[in-house]
Structures are given as C-alpha cells and as structure tokens.
Amino acid sequence: MDNIRKILDIKLLAQSFDIASTAVYPLANAQKIAQLYANLENGISVLSDLKTKKSYLYYGSMAERLGLECKQQEINSIWEDELLNLIHREDRLKKYNLELRFFKHLKSIGLTQRTDYQMISKLRIRTIEGKDMLLKHRLLYLSSSADGNIRLALCLYNIVYEHLGFDAPEGIIINTRTGDIVEDGDxxxxxxxxxxxxxxxxxxxxxxxxxxxxxxxxxxxxxxxxxxxxxxxxxxxxxxxxxxxxxxxxxxx
Amino acid sequence: MDNIRKILDIKLLAQSFDIASTAVYPLANAQKIAQLYANLENGISVLSDLKTKKSYLYYGSMAERLGLECKQQEINSIWEDELLNLIHREDRLKKYNLELRFFKHLKSIGLTQRTDYQMISKLRIRTIEGKDMLLKHRLLYLSSSADGNIRLALCLYNIVYEHLGFDAPEGIIINTRTGDIVEDGDxxxxxxxxxxxxxxxxxxxxxxxxxxxxxxxxxxxxxxxxxxxxxxxxxxxxxxxxxxxxxxxxxxx
Known part of the structure; x- marks a missing residue:
C-alpha cells in the first residue's frame, strides 16, 4: 500500500466520531445521492463512511467499459480497490496526495463552508480492452460532525470525452460557489x-x-x-x- | 424572440402528452434531483415540464455572482428568461441550435437509450459586476412518454473555472455510457x-x-x-x- 494512503488512513480514520452528526446529508440520503449520480450520469459513485469504515459502490453503465459489472455493493473499506487498482499508479498517487491536501484544507475552514468545495482530478484508467481511458474524478464531503470531523465522502467518476473542448484538470481544489481555485501550498x-x-x-x-x-x-x-x-x-x-x-x-x- | 427558439417551441411543445408517462423520474422526483444539483454543486438548475409549460428554478449559491437571488421559483414558461437574458446573444443562439439538434437526435433513437445522452455547451454570461463569466450548461431529458414524447428537461449551469485544466466544449452531444460523441449532421x-x-x-x-x-x-x-x-x-x-x-x-x- 502506498505511503500516502497510509497517511490518509491515519488522518481520515483517526477522527473522533463520538459527537452526533448534524449533517445536511445523513447516510441514507447520501446513498440516494450517490445512486442518483451513477444512474443519471452513467458514472461510478462511491460513498465512503469514515466512521463505520464502509463504502457503498454504485456502478453506472459506464462501468461496463472497465469490465466492472453494473451493480450496487457494500464493502468493508473506505477504499474501492476493485476500481482504484485499475487506475494508473502515478495518477493514483497524485489523487491520494490531492485528497490529503483537500482534507487539510477542509479542516482549516469553517463547517458551513465545507460543502462549497470539490476536488477534481484526471485519472488514467485501464479499460476492459487493456487501453488507457481518461476519467474525471470528483470528491465532495457530504457531512461533518458538529466538532469538525468529516464523515461522508462522495467520489464521482465520469468519462472525459475525447474531444478538443473537453478537459479535466490534473488535480485541483475548487470553490463551486465563488469559482475560486485553492492554490497548492506545497x-x-x-x-x-x-x-x-x-x-x-x-x-x-x-x-x-x-x-x-x-x-x-x-x-x-x-x-x-x-x-x-x-x-x-x-x-x-x-x-x-x-x-x-x-x-x-x-x-x- | 429568436427564430430558432420559435422552432424549438413548435417542436417541443407540439408533442402529444396524452399518453401517460412511464417515467423513471416523475415530476416530484425530478424536482428533487434539480434541487439536489443546485445545493450540492452550488449551480443553477432548471427543470422544465413541456406538458404543463412550467419551469422549476433552483438557484444554488453561484447565482449570487449573477445578481440572482438564491431562491426556488416556479414560472409559467419553459424558458428561464431571467437567466437566459444574461447569456451572450451568440452563445444563446448556439445553445438553442444545439438543443434543437439534441431534441432531434433523441427523437431518432430508442426510448431506453435516451437517458444515456447529455448535451453540453459553454456560455458567456454577464455577472453582477458587468463582466463576462463562463458557464458550463448541461441538458438532460429525464422523462419520455411511452409513445416517444419528451417531457421533462433538466438544465444544469455551473461555473467553468479559470484554470488551464478546465474547459467545456462550445457545444456537443455526448453518450455518457460509451463516451461517444454525436457528430453534427449539419x-x-x-x-x-x-x-x-x-x-x-x-x-x-x-x-x-x-x-x-x-x-x-x-x-x-x-x-x-x-x-x-x-x-x-x-x-x-x-x-x-x-x-x-x-x-x-x-x-x-
């Protein structure tokens, strides 16, 4: 396992989840959101619950291109390895690094502002034919507890279209309300x-x-x-x- | 009013809506989806019901940049003119043309395939400071009647970020399941x-x-x-x- 992922594990999972969540999106609601994205946009969504260390996977029909069966699944991990293992190693590392930066950024701002941010990255992924395809990956945190811990993470994966007008950034944190980009603090x-x-x-x-x-x-x-x-x-x-x-x-x- | 919009009116609204819909997303459900997109992505969503000629507007917090109040509104038109009037005239025309092409494309394919398609376009829009900002516009049709008429249209507007890695196409129709792009038939x-x-x-x-x-x-x-x-x-x-x-x-x- 990559070192950066170990750090993420420590940072994400070492949070205290004792205080009751006053979440805008409680688990059942968040599961419906994840399912909706997979259905409506044919993408793959993964909802991870950092408290229970479970993930809920929703494979929209795009998943067929990756040889993943169209299905809905619950796994006992916050890492969707069946999918993550198909991602190019370099891009996976970049993704973990950015996730760590995103987590730190969210921890540094107020609770109410957190849902204004998304992380976006571009990933090379192996298709069923053995070719590389580009995926856009988005990460949003749907719920934080009153004491500031982040509990529900929603990962959305969609195809990046082979067209001049389409692109997705290598990796970036954005504010969807203001249009601002959070700069990398190195x-x-x-x-x-x-x-x-x-x-x-x-x-x-x-x-x-x-x-x-x-x-x-x-x-x-x-x-x-x-x-x-x-x-x-x-x-x-x-x-x-x-x-x-x-x-x-x-x-x- | 632009000619192309008149054509769209004829094409969209002259459909027969007599046959009961067997929609995956009935109106109440589609309204929740529209609201969810506005909340979760801070964008603007507009759900238009071609049968009743009503639209349901959900302004996420990004709408503040356009001087539009954050609100939820029902209007007696399938055209969200308060927003459309802020869009650069050229881009609005391109959008209408593409919408017509999209409508024709959907009419030419099977009912079950329709939800695989999205239309995406890039629009210049006037902010409250009088500057042009770029918006990504997506259009999905959420429901068709059994006889092939298209009833619920969902328009999603989000900021295009000022960053090298971000772009949105001038205008395109995509298949979100296969990643294919529908070519313009002129x-x-x-x-x-x-x-x-x-x-x-x-x-x-x-x-x-x-x-x-x-x-x-x-x-x-x-x-x-x-x-x-x-x-x-x-x-x-x-x-x-x-x-x-x-x-x-x-x-x-």
Missing part, C-alpha cells in the same frame, strides 16, 4: 523536518521522555518542547504517537 | 428547401390545395405530393401547418 516542503527535529522524533519513537531527550542532546527541556510543538505543527497532528506514524509512513524518518 | 443544409419546394410551400401557405398547385405549376398531382412529402421530411414535420410555421420561422421562405 505541503511536502512544509512538512519537511529539520535534522534536529528528525533526531528528536526518533528519540520520541524510542519511548524517551522530554527530560531524557534534553539530557541526551545537551539542550533545555524548554527547547525540546518547542521542537516537539514544531514537529506536531509540521505534521499536523496532536500527539506523539500520531507524529511518529505520520513521519514514518511519509518517509520523513 | 441540419441547416439538410433542411434547405429547393426553389421548387419553396414555391410549393408558399402556395400551401396561401391555402391552395394539391390539385390547384399542380394546375398552377403545370405539374402532376403525384409530383406535388412527392414534393410535399420531401418538404415534410426536410422540415421534420407531419403536416402542412407545422411545415409552414417551421419554414417561416427558420427563414426558409
């Missing part, structure tokens, strides 16, 4: 840890406490604490355990 | 009447009967009947009254 660079920070997170991972780390590195406890906070901020996590997991799967340590 | 040329045919339809318009026309033009009744049939075929109509109206509004006579 998260990879921001997440990069300094050599001192790497040293510290490795010691944290070994179970060392702040005082021990301070003694070992001949630094003050205050300095170690400041480094810890910077690491958490760069990795966008709240505790040492998450920090270690993210740093590891992202190949930062 | 209807204008096909519809062009010969000078003899023009002569005949002008006489028909004056109320002349076949025998009178034959006598006047020194032709046989058989020949006049053949010309009549050719005229009806070219104008895609079934009777002389419709033929006269179409030929007139299309500027063919």
């Amino acid at each position: 998260d990879q660079t921001q997440r990069k840890l300094s050599s001192r920070e790497k040293e510290i997170i490795l010691l944290i991972k070994q179970g060392k406490r702040t005082k021990e780390i301070a003694n070992k590195l001949l630094l003050s406890i205050h300095t170690i604490n400041r480094h810890r906070q910077n690491i958490f901020k760069k990795l966008e996590v709240n505790n040492a355990i998450e920090a270690c997991r993210i740093a590891e799967v992202a190949g930062l340590i | 209807d204008q040329t096909q519809r062009k009447l010969s000078s003899r045919e023009k002569e005949i339809i002008l006489l028909i318009k004056q109320g002349k009967r076949t025998k009178e026309i034959a006598n006047k033009l020194l032709l046989s009744i058989h020949t006049i009947n053949r010309h009549r049939q050719n005229i009806f075929k070219k104008l895609e109509v079934n009777n002389a009254i419709e033929a006269c109206r179409i030929a007139e509004v299309a500027g063919l006579i």
Whole structure:
C-alpha cells in the first residue's frame, strides 16, 4: 500500500466520531445521492463512511467499459480497490496526495463552508480492452460532525470525452460557489523536518521522555518542547504517537 | 424572440402528452434531483415540464455572482428568461441550435437509450459586476412518454473555472455510457428547401390545395405530393401547418 494512503488512513480514520452528526446529508440520503449520480450520469459513485469504515459502490453503465459489472455493493473499506487498482499508479498517487491536501484544507475552514468545495482530478484508467481511458474524478464531503470531523465522502467518476473542448484538470481544489481555485501550498516542503527535529522524533519513537531527550542532546527541556510543538505543527497532528506514524509512513524518518 | 427558439417551441411543445408517462423520474422526483444539483454543486438548475409549460428554478449559491437571488421559483414558461437574458446573444443562439439538434437526435433513437445522452455547451454570461463569466450548461431529458414524447428537461449551469485544466466544449452531444460523441449532421443544409419546394410551400401557405398547385405549376398531382412529402421530411414535420410555421420561422421562405 502506498505511503500516502497510509497517511490518509491515519488522518481520515483517526477522527473522533463520538459527537452526533448534524449533517445536511445523513447516510441514507447520501446513498440516494450517490445512486442518483451513477444512474443519471452513467458514472461510478462511491460513498465512503469514515466512521463505520464502509463504502457503498454504485456502478453506472459506464462501468461496463472497465469490465466492472453494473451493480450496487457494500464493502468493508473506505477504499474501492476493485476500481482504484485499475487506475494508473502515478495518477493514483497524485489523487491520494490531492485528497490529503483537500482534507487539510477542509479542516482549516469553517463547517458551513465545507460543502462549497470539490476536488477534481484526471485519472488514467485501464479499460476492459487493456487501453488507457481518461476519467474525471470528483470528491465532495457530504457531512461533518458538529466538532469538525468529516464523515461522508462522495467520489464521482465520469468519462472525459475525447474531444478538443473537453478537459479535466490534473488535480485541483475548487470553490463551486465563488469559482475560486485553492492554490497548492506545497505541503511536502512544509512538512519537511529539520535534522534536529528528525533526531528528536526518533528519540520520541524510542519511548524517551522530554527530560531524557534534553539530557541526551545537551539542550533545555524548554527547547525540546518547542521542537516537539514544531514537529506536531509540521505534521499536523496532536500527539506523539500520531507524529511518529505520520513521519514514518511519509518517509520523513 | 429568436427564430430558432420559435422552432424549438413548435417542436417541443407540439408533442402529444396524452399518453401517460412511464417515467423513471416523475415530476416530484425530478424536482428533487434539480434541487439536489443546485445545493450540492452550488449551480443553477432548471427543470422544465413541456406538458404543463412550467419551469422549476433552483438557484444554488453561484447565482449570487449573477445578481440572482438564491431562491426556488416556479414560472409559467419553459424558458428561464431571467437567466437566459444574461447569456451572450451568440452563445444563446448556439445553445438553442444545439438543443434543437439534441431534441432531434433523441427523437431518432430508442426510448431506453435516451437517458444515456447529455448535451453540453459553454456560455458567456454577464455577472453582477458587468463582466463576462463562463458557464458550463448541461441538458438532460429525464422523462419520455411511452409513445416517444419528451417531457421533462433538466438544465444544469455551473461555473467553468479559470484554470488551464478546465474547459467545456462550445457545444456537443455526448453518450455518457460509451463516451461517444454525436457528430453534427449539419441540419441547416439538410433542411434547405429547393426553389421548387419553396414555391410549393408558399402556395400551401396561401391555402391552395394539391390539385390547384399542380394546375398552377403545370405539374402532376403525384409530383406535388412527392414534393410535399420531401418538404415534410426536410422540415421534420407531419403536416402542412407545422411545415409552414417551421419554414417561416427558420427563414426558409
């Protein structure tokens, strides 16, 4: 499994889902929406419930071109691997990266604004004849809990037509209300840890406490604490355990 | 009013709506779909019922950029003029022409295939600041009666994003199941009447009967009947009254 997907798993699934959702689109409603898109636009829709780690797949008739049977299915994963495995590896990685950026963006804005955003990307996918076809992939989050956690993700896949007038972006986050595009903040660079920070997170991972780390590195406890906070901020996590997991799967340590 | 829109009025509204619809999407359902698109994608959706000559407008929050209030409205017309009047005249004409081509295409195929098709066009529209903005317009027909008449049309309007990766075609008819594009058959040329045919339809318009026309033009009744049939075929109509109206509004006579 790709590292970036592991990070997504941690970020998406480590949310607390205890607080009741006041969702505009509760699960049953969201399932109907997903089904409607598949029927009306002949596309494929996947509704993933991050709380129960289940996905609901609706294959519109376009799925025939991918050799996927027209069907409705429930799987015990938030990853629709039967479909994802047909996507070109590079594009799949780009998609995961963009999904992470999208998730972070949504977490950084107000609850009511979240449904204004969509993520759009273009994917090469293998057809039943073994050829590459272009798919437009859209991701929307349909529901957030009152405490800010994101629960229902809707992925919509449609054909990109072979015509001069049609195109889909490589990958972008858009505001459908204003028409604005959310620029890439170059998260990879921001997440990069300094050599001192790497040293510290490795010691944290070994179970060392702040005082021990301070003694070992001949630094003050205050300095170690400041480094810890910077690491958490760069990795966008709240505790040492998450920090270690993210740093590891992202190949930062 | 544009001539092409008059033709559309004749073609769309002259259908018989007597036979009960066996629609997959009955009116109440189609209204929910229209509303959902407006809410979920912040776009504008217009559901037009050709039988009752009513339209149901759902303005998503993108409508604010056009100075249209966010609202839900029922109007006694199949034309959403408050919105259509903001569209650049050239693009509006292109849209009507394409809608006519789309309607003819759907009439030429089987009932069950109809929902596989969408029409997509790109429109310049005037924003509240007086600037041109690009809109993607999609048209789908949601219901046909058992005898082949098309009743519910769903128009969806969304922003085209100012980004290299985004584009919408000038105007095209697509099959969302197969990814095929329906080529333009150059209807204008096909519809062009010969000078003899023009002569005949002008006489028909004056109320002349076949025998009178034959006598006047020194032709046989058989020949006049053949010309009549050719005229009806070219104008895609079934009777002389419709033929006269179409030929007139299309500027063919």
